[in-house]
Amino acid sequence: xxxxxxxxxxxxxxxxxxxxSLLVGRAAARVLGGGRFIVGRDTRRSGTLIEAAIxxxxxxxxxxxxxxGILPTPAVAALSAHEACPAVMISASHNAYADNGIxxxxxxxxxxxxxxxxxxxxxxxxxxxxxxxxxxPVGADVGTIKHRESSATEQYEKILLATMEDRTLAGxxxxxxxxxxxxxxxxxxxxxxxxxxxTVIHAEPDGININEACGSTHPESLRAAVLRHRADVGFAxxxxxxxxxxxxxxxxxxxxxxxxxxxxxxxxxRGRLAGNQxxxxxxxxxxxxxxxxxxxxxxxxxxxxxxYVLEALDRTGASLGGEQSGHIIFRDLVTTGDGLLSxxxxxxxxxRRGVSLSELANAAMTRLPQVLHNVRMAERPNxxxxxxxxxVARHESELGDTGRVLIxxxxxxxxxxxxxxxxxEQVAARIAAQLVAHVASFDAGAG
Numbered sequence: 140x141x142x143x144x145x146x147x148x149x150x151x152x153x154x155x156x157x158x159x160s161l162l163v164g165r166a167a168a169r170v171l172g173g174g175r176f177i178v179g180r181d182t183r184r185s186g187t188l189i190e191a192a193i194x195x196x197x198x199x200x201x202x203x204x205x206x207x208g209i210l211p212t213p214a215v216a217a218l219s220a221h222e223a224c225p226a227v228m229i230s231a232s233h234n235a236y237a238d239n240g241i242x243x244x245x246x247x248x249x250x251x252x253x254x255x256x257x258x259x260x261x262x263x264x265x266x267x268x269x270x271x272x273x274x275x276p277v278g279a280d281v282g283t284i285k286h287r288e289s290s291a292t293e294q295y296e297k298i299l300l301a302t303m304e305d306r307t308l309a310g311x312x313x314x315x316x317x318x319x320x321x322x323x324x325x326x327x328x329x330x331x332x333x334x335x336x337x338t339v340i341h342a343e344p345d346g347i348n349i350n351e352a353c354g355s356t357h358p359e360s361l362r363a364a365v366l367r368h369r370a371d372v373g374f375a376x377x378x379x380x381x382x383x384x385x386x387x388x389x390x391x392x393x394x395x396x397x398x399x400x401x402x403x404x405x406x407x408x409r410g411r412l413a414g415n416q417x418x419x420x421x422x423x424x425x426x427x428x429x430x431x432x433x434x435x436x437x438x439x440x441x442x443x444x445x446x447y448v449l450e451a452l453d454r455t456g457a458s459l460g461g462e463q464s465g466h467i468i469f470r471d472l473v474t475t476g477d478g479l480l481s482x483x484x485x486x487x488x489x490x491r492r493g494v495s496l497s498e499l500a501n502a503a504m505t506r507l508p509q510v511l512h513n514v515r516m517a518e519r520p521n522x523x524x525x526x527x528x529x530x531v532a533r534h535e536s537e538l539g540d541t542g543r544v545l546i547x548x549x550x551x552x553x554x555x556x557x558x559x560x561x562x563x564e565q566v567a568a569r570i571a572a573q574l575v576a577h578v579a580s581f582d583a584g585a586g
Contacts, residue, residue: 142256143549144444148231148240151185155239157192159263163241164196164227166262170255171225173246175203179215179291180229181321181379184346185239189229193241197227198282199275206284207291209344211321211380212242213477214295220248220474221294230321230379233356236347248474250446292325299329299480302472303487307334311490312370314386315482316361317342318354320378326479333483338368350377355384355465355478362390372489372496374482381445382465383478385485387497395465396427398485400503401496402467403459404434405488411458412436413471418451418460420444425543425560430504443547445476507542508564510571514555517584523548523555530577534559534570542567546574 140147140159147163149155168176176197180186186209194204207218212228219226225246231238243251243259251259276282313335317323323342330337340360341353353360355375365373365386373386385393399417406412417431418439431438439455441447445466452460452470461467466476473480489496520526527546535544542561549556557574561567 141260142251144446145232145250146228146240146242148234148238150237151183151189151239155189155241157188160189160192160241161196161199162263162266163259164193165200165266166196166259167225167227167243168197168200168202169262170259171243171245173202173225175205175224177205177207177215177218177222177224177226178229179207179210179212179226182209182319182323182344182346182349183231183236183239183378185237186229189239189241193227193229194284198284200282201276201280202282204282204284206286208286209321209324210291210295211325211477211479213381213473213475213480214292214321214325216244216248216475217295217298217473218248218291219244219246223247228379232379232381233350233354233377236349236351244474250449250475252446252450296325296329296332298472299483300332302469302480302483303333306487306491308486308490309334311372311486312336312338312368313486314338314340314361314364314368314370314373315342316340316353316358316364316373316375317380318350318376318378319344319348320350320354320376320380322376322380322479326376326380326482329479329483330486333486335486338364338370340364354378355382358384358386358392362386362392366390372486374478374485376478376482377465380478381476382462383467383481384465385482385496387500388495389497391497393496393500394506395461395463395467396424397500397504397506398465398481399459399461399467400427400430401488401499402484403431403436404503405492406459407434407436413456413458416455416457418448418455418457420448420462421545421547422463422558424463424504424506424509426505426507434503449474507560507562508567509558509560510564510567512557512571512575513549514557514575514578516553516555516579516582518582519548519553519555520581520583523578523581526581527574527578530574534574537570544570544574546578
């Protein structure tokens, strides 16, 4: 297994095995150092299995481990930043419960750069080859594992509630879909302390129901709950709570692009948008770029992955960035995408403005029809992007400045993602279908 855009993940106990997890722990200790690691996890049944293995690996290299239990990924990152120590989050994010994953944070709460991930992979390969024989700590130098006695949520809650700046969400009715994941342990309490009237759904994790027909990948039940309770707004998180999508009081789904657009304009008007810049990935809708240009906000584009957004934020000094999928980073506050923080910020904007979220979103940007297909390939050629380049160019010529074509490789699954934007949905669908067929024709393992 290799690291993708968001750590390493796979089917727990067959792909992401305890043996491999132990090696990740040992390699992380050698590369990241620090002597002490924080380890958190989401609600998956396999979480404790991977937790035990990676903790053993860390201890084997002389690091002490502090287990903080079930917490959102951004909470683990926040603790890593606050306590200046490396951290591990065990989660497969929005994937189904049988999958699990390992996300690593350097001391300070930042996700790892490509260079550091490559060093960890090289260390794993060296350990597999037996390069460490006779080179392990013994006696008092072996690390220990302990459970944190005090609540690990307190510092994170303070960070979140401080963003309200003594304002309140009193009078705002909110529905939260916790995806039976990490936010099940914290989201309701934070929103209530912020003053909102809160209804919670899918917050009863049993180890196997995480993301199951709920959360940000399945917002249908959130839409129904918002309409049923006549709530002002609803928020759907994914399994580890580092992303969020919203539903307006009318039941309209509001994606990450729209949430970022609404937030960017609000921040700009209040003098809080550093450099009048916002950072997004190549997957953001063309309508977002047009809306930001109209508002006088510069758009900086990165590769897909919130760690690339974070790198661009740090490089440029911008304070706001994110992805269409709902990863939103407030760089002056946190070091990674944070679904609950994003929900608080957006809820605060809705409460202050006194209008619906869909009105705010429609004023901020007009979303162009976007068709996205995932092409699963049994044998994906390494040069697949070059193979389809001529066909992509042909369709780009047809669309001109009115649309966009994007073909990219998934960083977490054996997929080729095909995305087409056009002023007309039928045109977008036609071009996307032709490109999907063209990509699939290069699958050497098909049939």
